[in-house]
Amino acid sequence: MAIKDTNSRIVVILPNEYADYIKERAEKEDRSVSKMAAILLKAKIDEEKRS
Numbered sequence: 001m002a003i004k005d006t007n008s009r010i011v012v013i014l015p016n017e018y019a020d021y022i023k024e025r026a027e028k029e030d031r032s033v034s035k036m037a038a039i040l041l042k043a044k045i046d047e048e049k050r051s
Contacts (some may be wrong), residue, residue: 012041022036022040025040
Protein backbone atom coordinates (compact mmCIF):
# COMPACT_ATOMS: atom_id res chain seq x y z
CA MET A 1 0.00 0.00 0.00
CA ALA A 2 1.69 3.19 -1.14
CA ILE A 3 1.17 6.64 0.28
CA LYS A 4 -0.31 8.94 -2.33
CA ASP A 5 -1.65 12.48 -2.35
CA THR A 6 -5.16 11.01 -2.39
CA ASN A 7 -4.72 9.18 0.94
CA SER A 8 -6.04 10.67 4.16
CA ARG A 9 -4.91 10.31 7.74
CA ILE A 10 -7.60 9.36 10.22
CA VAL A 11 -7.19 9.05 13.98
CA VAL A 12 -9.12 6.16 15.51
CA ILE A 13 -9.49 5.42 19.21
CA LEU A 14 -9.96 1.71 19.89
CA PRO A 15 -10.62 -0.40 22.96
CA ASN A 16 -7.40 -1.92 24.35
CA GLU A 17 -8.26 -5.45 23.20
CA TYR A 18 -8.53 -4.26 19.57
CA ALA A 19 -5.35 -2.21 19.81
CA ASP A 20 -3.50 -5.16 21.34
CA TYR A 21 -4.68 -7.42 18.52
CA ILE A 22 -3.41 -4.96 15.90
CA LYS A 23 -0.07 -4.63 17.72
CA GLU A 24 0.32 -8.43 17.85
CA ARG A 25 -0.50 -8.82 14.16
CA ALA A 26 1.92 -6.02 13.27
CA GLU A 27 4.74 -7.71 15.18
CA LYS A 28 4.02 -11.10 13.58
CA GLU A 29 4.01 -9.61 10.08
CA ASP A 30 6.91 -7.21 10.75
CA ARG A 31 4.82 -4.13 9.92
CA SER A 32 4.17 -0.87 11.72
CA VAL A 33 1.06 -0.69 13.87
CA SER A 34 -0.42 2.09 11.73
CA LYS A 35 0.21 0.13 8.52
CA MET A 36 -1.38 -3.01 10.02
CA ALA A 37 -4.41 -1.02 11.19
CA ALA A 38 -4.80 0.47 7.71
CA ILE A 39 -4.55 -2.97 6.08
CA LEU A 40 -7.17 -4.48 8.39
CA LEU A 41 -9.53 -1.53 8.02
CA LYS A 42 -9.20 -1.52 4.23
CA ALA A 43 -9.90 -5.27 4.11
CA LYS A 44 -13.04 -4.82 6.22
CA ILE A 45 -14.29 -1.93 4.07
CA ASP A 46 -13.64 -3.90 0.87
CA GLU A 47 -15.58 -6.83 2.37
CA GLU A 48 -18.49 -4.54 3.24
CA LYS A 49 -18.54 -3.08 -0.28
CA ARG A 50 -18.77 -6.56 -1.81
CA SER A 51 -21.78 -7.44 0.37
